[in-house]
Amino acid sequence: MAAPIYRGVFPVAPTVFDDAGRLDLEGQKRAIDFMIDAGSHGVCILANFSEQFALSDAERETVQRTVLEHVAGRVPVIVTTTHFGSQMCAERSRAAQDAGAAMVMVMPPYHGATIRVNERGIHEFYQRVSDAIDIPIMIQDAPVAGTPLAAPFLARLAREIEHVSYFKIETAQAALKLRELIELGGDAIVGPWDGEEAITLIPDFDAGATGAMTGGGYPDGIRKIVDAYASGDIEQAEALYQQWLPLINYENRQCGLAACKTLMKEGGVIRSDAVRHPLAPMHPKVREGLLKVARRLDPLVLRWGR
Template sequence: MYFNWEGVMPAVTTKFTDDDTLDLDMFAVNIKAQIDAGVHGLVLGGTLGEASTLTDDEKRVLIETTVGLADGRLPVIINIAEQSTKDAIRAADNADKYGADGLMMLPPMRYKSTDYETVTYFETVAKSTDLPIMIYNNPVDYKIEVTLDMLDQLLKLDNIQAVKESTRNVSNVTRIKNKFKNRLKVLCGVDTLALESILMGADGWVAGLVCAFPRETVAIYELAKAGRIDEAIRIYRWFLPLLELDINPQLVQNIKLAEVATGIGTENVRAPRLPLQGPERERVLEIIEQGVKTRPDLPDYKSL
């Protein structure tokens, strides 16, 4: 049941054709770019993956395709974001059946569960599967916080092993490390706090803009872990205006526009999402164009 919850793990976007079917050709282009850049895992079906719009069969196809592309070189994680415990158990079973290596789990969707209900939900699903689990703690967007006391209860289960820390409070990295030491891996889930979180001891980064800029993202992580902080900061300062596109209600559209600019994606989203329009589109394009124009030279980060 061991799983190495460390490194850069892209929350990959789901690619769609003009006819609103899965675009597996462009999906493969992006996944290969992520692997070539040296990412450490791949997360499917998260917010960026437009999970709420995907059918069960589409999730199966995405898992099986990604497992084939990864070819054992790095783990494939699928997000579980369901409304009922029964559906979450079924999703975990399907993930295992289709070849996923791990799960990222959100609290129940739509219903604002109590602390007791939330812990029971996670426990029940975890007991139903042997797959390792990363709890996704994002009270800003999903209105339910998984507190330290709740995590303490959940860690009685061996396959709950990591937390995606998205409270937007970087001090939580230290709080978690102080309380749990190495019992719980911490992965930053907020692009604009990634380097800060890594420097405070986060084990990894579930990243968004990595979808368009995989090499720069992995370089920041590897340089920081190697103690080459000034070099990491230089790249991170260039990256920040782009990273801020991730903390926006239209993050999917923003990041898909960035993927177009770097040649590893398309702008197609699934309704009710629609491509950006008007002044906001121009604003985002200006940020992306400036970022592409000034992309920094990278050291040989893979050899660190």
């Protein structure tokens, strides 16, 4: 039986907290329900935009179990299992698979500003993760890791490691890198994906991207763009992108991971838009600006919970 190929809009779900910073599992479920209702082809959990770096191992397991049980197969779920240690990442990935994940997303091993691993170590790292599971691995190529991953090296990982087949490219000149990756990797590149809140969505799809992993606040808007592009109506996709770009830009450049929670709280999806300390709450003026831009577009998030 052929493995499914995942395409389309797979936004990152926030990890929902109450005002005291504790997990709000009912809010978590509502956030997931909204994202599915808004047209997400799938969702990703425990990513950087999910504040995965602020969660304990026990909390990660709780969120993973809660979301996968609640989704119950309605859409595929990607679980981020990034860890510096090869064994820990492999164990996390196996646990995610056993819980029902469709795919795992893994950054290359890094720690702090200076601890990095060479290409041989990175290859061995992904090989050990692949050996532990039977589902696809998405490599997240993002500046936060501080680890250069050249397109020829990524293509080699795809050719030589069984389950490495998806790539979320979030570096500068992402479209150029996607083109090179697709050219060098051929059929081994099952899923070349766009990321970084869709700020480069159209150039990346022009380069051959087939998926978009964005923030979770307005999947309906991203879905309109991606659906138009997939149908071959590039002119309509570009026009829609121009409509949604101010909101995409505001999230990407002004708000970061807090944008999704602010939109969800405003629309009654969740009760609290708290982020985990030491992250700071969104400045009131930034919040005002975000909502002003969003209201012009009338995304589902502002109406879903009302």
